[in-house]
Amino acid sequence: MDCRDYREKMPEYNKGLLNPEQIMRFEKHLGLCPMCRREAARERRLSTLLEGWTIPEKELGFDAQLAAGLASIKEKERKRGDRWWRKLISPWTLRLAYSGLAAAVIIVGVILAGRLRSDFLFFQAGNTDLIITQEMEVLQEFDLLRDLELFEYWEEIEGVEPADKENS
Amino acid sequence: MLIMDKKVLIDEHVQLMLRFQAGDESAFETLVEFYKSRVVGVAYRFLQNPEEARDAAQEAFLKMYCARQKYEPGTSVFASWLYTIVNRVCLNILRHRRRHPVQRLEPEFGTEGGKSGQQLEDSRAEDAMLTLMQAETQAAVRKVVAGLPETERMAVILDQWEEMSLAEIGLVLDKSVSAVKSILFRARAKLKIKLAGYLDQEGEG
Numbered sequence A: 001m002d003c004r005d006y007r008e009k010m011p012e013y014n015k016g017l018l019n020p021e022q023i024m025r026f027e028k029h030l031g032l033c034p035m036c037r038r039e040a041a042r043e044r045r046l047s048t049l050l051e052g053w054t055i056p057e058k059e060l061g062f063d064a065q066l067a068a069g070l071a072s073i074k075e076k077e078r079k080r081g082d083r084w085w086r087k088l089i090s091p092w093t094l095r096l097a098y099s100g101l102a103a104a105v106i107i108v109g110v111i112l113a114g115r116l117r118s119d120f121l122f123f124q125a126g127n128t129d130l131i132i133t134q135e136m137e138v139l140q141e142f143d144l145l146r147d148l149e150l151f152e153y154w155e156e157i158e159g160v161e162p163a164d165k166e167n168s
Numbered sequence B: 001m002l003i004m005d006k007k008v009l010i011d012e013h014v015q016l017m018l019r020f021q022a023g024d025e026s027a028f029e030t031l032v033e034f035y036k037s038r039v040v041g042v043a044y045r046f047l048q049n050p051e052e053a054r055d056a057a058q059e060a061f062l063k064m065y066c067a068r069q070k071y072e073p074g075t076s077v078f079a080s081w082l083y084t085i086v087n088r089v090c091l092n093i094l095r096h097r098r099r100h101p102v103q104r105l106e107p108e109f110g111t112e113g114g115k116s117g118q119q120l121e122d123s124r125a126e127d128a129m130l131t132l133m134q135a136e137t138q139a140a141v142r143k144v145v146a147g148l149p150e151t152e153r154m155a156v157i158l159d160q161w162e163e164m165s166l167a168e169i170g171l172v173l174d175k176s177v178s179a180v181k182s183i184l185f186r187a188r189a190k191l192k193i194k195l196a197g198y199l200d201q202e203g204e205g
Helices: A003-008 A010-014 A020-032 A034-051 A063-082 A084-088 A091-124 A128-158 A162-167 B002-021 B025-047 B050-066 B078-099 B117-122 B125-146 B150-160 B166-173 B177-194 B196-204
Strands: none
Touching: A003 A010, A003 A020, A003 A034, A010 A020, A010 A034, A010 B177, A020 A034, A034 B125, A034 B150, A034 B177, A034 B196, A063 B050, B002 B025, B002 B078, B025 B050, B025 B078, B025 B150, B050 B078, B078 B150, B078 B166, B125 B150, B125 B177, B150 B166, B150 B177, B166 B177, B177 B196
């Protein structure tokens, strides 16, 4: 330990918070180091100086104000307590509600994770044919839509239906 | 012995708080009676205004009353919990003071010994000189403490006048023990520099 360490421990030394072994080491150092001895004395004087700042007794009273404030709070609490749903709120019911909420979040998370995992496993299991078939069906639906759009376009341009056109 | 007494006191106050939580209003009154002057003292030294200090103490006890169900004995000793509320109330008052600056009449800290100028004349010259010197020293201490940043100021007040441990101060300021240690070290270093005249004067005497 150097002087800086001893100086950091000075408040604890002055308050008598060090153990006997630390005190012995501390005092041995103070005996050898005049600078630390001076600093320890200054620390003690600072504490004495600060303790000298007392507060006059007359400044410490506030009973009447506190009593008035308490009466107002009690009245508010009484009014609040009269509401039926307030009676249901207690630390236990709140804990129960929080637990229920947490359980709901966990269940939704597990369901979502399960669905993602099953999709992934389905793809991994080599069911690519089925996936391609599904995609083809989607593409066919797009083709049908395009045909429908073309049909409407002909109707608009020529005023005849494609069937008539074929017959003529 | 002192530590033992403090431990017994802490347990007693925790028991009182638990009784208060269970609906025993007399336990609250006992706690207020014990901590009243301490809380006003902390607020007084922090805010350095008697009226604001009394308001802060009152508000802190009212907040304590409202938040009684939030107190958990396992997480902090009662005094730390109460002083956490006091610290927040004092900081709110300081914020309010900054937002709404008004010309405040400085309280007569210089005559805190309780003697007026006339009384001083009547008393013996030596006593009068001593009182004047004490008043001057107190005024200097007050000014220097007021000049500390808020966290350092509260740490010094709780350490010096409330004799709280580093861990308890840490709970109030929401800091680790090592952080409190360095805050106090810094604050005391500043105080020693600013009060050097008084410290060296006493050393010579």
